[in-house]
Amino acid sequence: MSTPIVSVEQITKSYNGTSPVLSNITFDIQPGEVIALLGKSGCGKSTLLNCIGGFEETDSGRVRLDGQQVITPSKRCVMLMQNYGLLPWRSVQKNVELGIEGSGLTKQAITERAQHYLQMVGLHDRASSLPSELSGGMQQRVAIARALAIQPEVILMDEPFGALDTFTRYYLQNELLQIQQREKMTIILVTHDIDEAIYLADRIFIMKPNPGEIHKEISLKMSKPRDRSDSDFQHYRELIFNEFHFTNMKSPIEFNI
Template structure:
C-alpha cells in the first residue's frame, strides 16, 4: 500500500546543508500497524511528514497505492499529541469537520459522525466541548474525526505522549480494537518502546546523523499482548540492545 523509496531529506542551515534523512526505503501493507522508533533528533517526525505529503523529499519518493505523494490528501490523516480540536466546536461538530466538504446532507453527516463517536466510546458526550473533556477523551475525538473520513492511512506522531500511564494503556487497547474493525493502516512515531511492541506488527528502528533505518523487527505475537509476558520482554531486550541501554545518557531519550 505504501512504498517509501530511497527517501533523503536535507535542510539549509545558514550556508550549510544538513542531511536529516538518508536513503530510507520500506513498504507497508494494507491494515498493518508500523512503529518508527528512535532517539530525539533522528528524523522520525520529518519522515512522517514526508509520508503525509506535508514536506517534500530532497530525493526519493513516497507512493500511496502506486501514486506519488506530493501534497496532503484525505487518503492520509495525521494525529498529533496536542489533539488539534477546535475549542468552539462540540464533540459532534469536531468529528463532522472533515465530512462537511463531502456530505452536504446534514442528517447523513451527523449519522456518520455519531457512528464513529460511538465507536470510540464517547456516545452521550457528543454535545460537550473540548475543555470539558479529559486528555484521553480529546484524543478519542481526534481518532473519531480521522476515522470518519475513512482514510486509507493514519499517521500518528506521539499521539499518547501527553497522557498519564493509565489513559495511555486504555487508549492503546481502544486503538487496537478500532483498528481490528476498520482495518485502517497506521504508522506511529514514538519514543515509547513498550508502546511500539504492544501496538505494532513491525518496528523500524532509526539511528541519527543522518536519520536512517537501522533495523526492522517483526513482532510475531498475537494481539492484544501481555506486557508482562516473557515473549514481550524478549522483544524489549532486543530493542534495548539496539540502543545500548548500558549508557545512562541514552535512557533519557526514551520512556522506560
Template structure:
C-alpha cells in the first residue's frame, strides 16, 4: 500500500440552510486516505457520513476547507472517483452487459473494446453467465454486483460506497462483503465505505473512522491491522468490536457533575 495520500481532506466545514437558519453538518474534518486503502466511515444516522462522501465525490461543495485528489482540488464529479449507491441505479430496459457498458459509451473505446472490458469486470464479480438478463430477472445481490462491475469498468482510482449492502439479507451481505475484498485486492482500488454497521466496518476496512454528531466530526481513527478475510468470531475481531462499541458509549454518554458543598 502506497503511503502517499490519494485523498487529502483539510479543515473541512459544511452547513445547510434549514428554515432560514444555518445548521452545521460537518466540523473540522481532517483525513488522509492512501492509495489502495479501504476506509470505513462509521457513525449513527444524521452524523454527516453521506454528506462527507458526497463532498469527496464532488457532488457538494465545502463551506471552508478543501478536498484534494492526487494533489488537485475536488470541485466537481469526475470519472476517477465513482459513487456506488444502495439502490443500484441499474437501467431496467438494458441487459446486464449493456448496463456495465453504460459508463464506457462516451469514451474513445470501440464497441468491441467496450464489450471486452464489460465482460472482464462481469467475470470478476461472477456474473459472466448473466449477460443477457435484465435487472428485474436478478436478485438484489446480483444487481449490486452488476452495479459494482459497472463502477469498476470505468477504472476509477476511488470507489465511494454509501451503505451499499444495507438493503440486503444477512447471508447475501456477507457474500458480497467477501466479493468486495477479492475485487478490491485484484483491482487495487481505494474504497471509502459509509456504514452504521460496526461488524461490516471491522470486516472490510484497513481503518475505521468514527464520527460523532451535532455537528459531525471525526472522534477517532481505529487501524484494523489484522489479516483479511477476518474471522468474525475470532478474538481480534471481538477486540475491535468492543473497542468501537466503547467509543460510541463515550461519545453519547452524558457525564454527571457533582458539587460537594
C-alpha cells in the first residue's frame, strides 16, 4: 500500500462545547480511491467533510493530507458545494477560471486550462453563457470543471447531485466516474443515495449518529462501470438497506464476490 492521501486520526468534534458530533473517527484513504459517506441526517457527514477540508477545527485528533497535518483549507483538497457556488455575474468560462486566478499561471494558461476542463464536462460551447442561462445539471458540471481546473489531489463532495432529477443524476454520476478514472483523483462523497454510493465508491463508510462514528465499512469488489441491474449491485443494495433498518453489527466487513 502507498502512503495514504488522506489520514483521519482519532478525530473528535463538538460545536460550542456541546456533546460531540464526531467521536474517535479514524481511517486512511489511498490515492485514487472513491469513498462514499452514507448516514442518516444529522450524523455528522458534512462536519466530517469540513474537518477533512480544513474548514472546521477538530477538538482532538488530526487530519493529514499526504502526510501533512491539515490546519486550513488548501487547493490540494477542494470542496464541491451542493448549491454549485457559481458567481452569477461571471460567465461559465470566468467561473471555471476563478479557482486558478492568482495561481501564478499566465492569463493564456488560465484560459486554456479552463477551456480544457469545460471540454471535459461537455460545456466548451457554453463558455460565454451566464450560470442563470444553464440547467441545474449544467451548472453542476461547471462547478465540477472549476474544481478539476484547480487540479486538486482530493475532491470533497457534499451531496453533489442531490438537487437534480434522476436522469441528470445518472448522467453526471457516469461523467464523474469517467473523469475520475482518467484523472485518478481521490473523491470523498457524501450522499443520501444508496445507489449513487454503490455506483461510484470503492468503499462505503456507514455512519451512525450521537455521536457520529463510522459504524461499518464496506469494500465494493465490483469492476467499474457498474450495472445497476446486476445481481452484485442488488446484493450490496440489500446489505446497506438492511443496515439502516435491522442490523447492529460493529466490525468492519469486506465482501468478496
